Amino acid sequence: MEHAITPLEPLLPSGSLKYCLVILNQPLDKCFRHLWHKALLKACADGGANRLYDVTEGERESFLPEFISGDFDSIRPEVREYYAIKGCEIISTPDQDHTDFTKCLEVLQRKIEEKDLQVDMIVTLGGLAGRFDQIMASVSTLFQAPQITSLPIIIIQEESLVYLLQPGKHKLHVDTGMEGDWCGLIPVGQPCNQVTTTGLKWNLNPRSRWRTQCCICSRAPVSLVA
């Protein structure tokens, strides 16, 4: 079975993709406004609410998330209070064995099921810059995600997008016009021993042994240009 995805589809102005939006604790990119209004559900993970609050000054009432979840060690008290007063659900997820991002996905999935929403994708903003351990934690969450939701999850920050390909065949449509000039395949977590690609400038074939020692930086398109 082959999985098809257009990673940048949520960014298309005329797109019909049904997605939910998760905001992590990193500076918000310009694309966030476009993504916000078309999202079925919007959520902030802890300090992501600070980012939303700060960047929507003067128009905050137009940018109210359905919920904010986390252990709340990052969200500012006045930010939490503002969104609580405005009717956003404030959901404490104190478990220290999982990140705010992971726990936010769990809450999101529950709400999608409760509301019986038809959703195609979860779009996450942030998570790919700042503290190195937290960048890696974002990637780790993608590995845990299949146990939480069957929905594909993409993470976007600045000009980078990441998406975890599960074992199997995937077709990535990269012709939205919003692709930048680089892309890559990164065997995070373990070696991938049988990788075959087409459509890249430097493709891989079954004879090439894929190890983390090989640097992947190819020069074909997929990147976000906001």
Add this chain to the structure above:
Amino acid sequence: MNGSTQLISSAYSWCVHVCCVASVVSGSLKYCLVILNQPLDKCFRHLWHKALLKACADGGANRLYDVTEGERESFLPEFISGDFDSIRPEVREYYAIKGCEIISTPDQDHTDFTKCLEVLQRKIEEKDLQVDMIVTLGGLAGRFDQIMASVSTLFQAPQITSLPIIIIQEESLVYLLQPGKHKLHVDTGMEGDWCGLIPVGQPCNQVTTTGLKWNLTHQTLSFGTLVSTSNTYDGSGVVAVETDRPLLWTMAVKL
């Protein structure tokens, strides 16, 4: 550098005075400096003058050039290497005129960083320098594929040099622990409040630590199972890590 040689399972183990910035201040560590194509942090000035050799990888020269405006002659690298698809022509010309070696490394199968390490190691050998560590600035922000490429270079590094390599950008430091036992001294006062152990390349099935707030005992670290992030210290000043596979150590540095 503290040189404990307790060999356990695999190739080697050593004590590493990880937070080199403090060592620079105390003047004890002998290191070379590599500058990658990312904004330079404030600490770069301290690190520059005591480095035995300084090098830029391609666009790293742009960063150096821009941040040293008005005093560029005090910040001339020994060499700049790369495929030169990032360095600005006027920057390349400036450093060439000033006598910096410009070394083209066009091989597209390896990154500028990897190739820069190869050139650096060659020069260390040619000059017969005693070096304890290679300090790299940049590489941990910006394009995601390039962040991963920096990490990938750490995996290739043992085939290039026997020297430990640390990468620092903003508040993050990364260092790849080879299989075996390691003792990380984290009592310089420049440690920030977080650290982590990231099994980037493959699961690490037997990881034991002491000195962390959340320690591990013969546990598996693996993406999808357990990755140690947002960890911190227990106050003892020393973190010991034993691992059966290469494991990436990361920590906050207060610059």
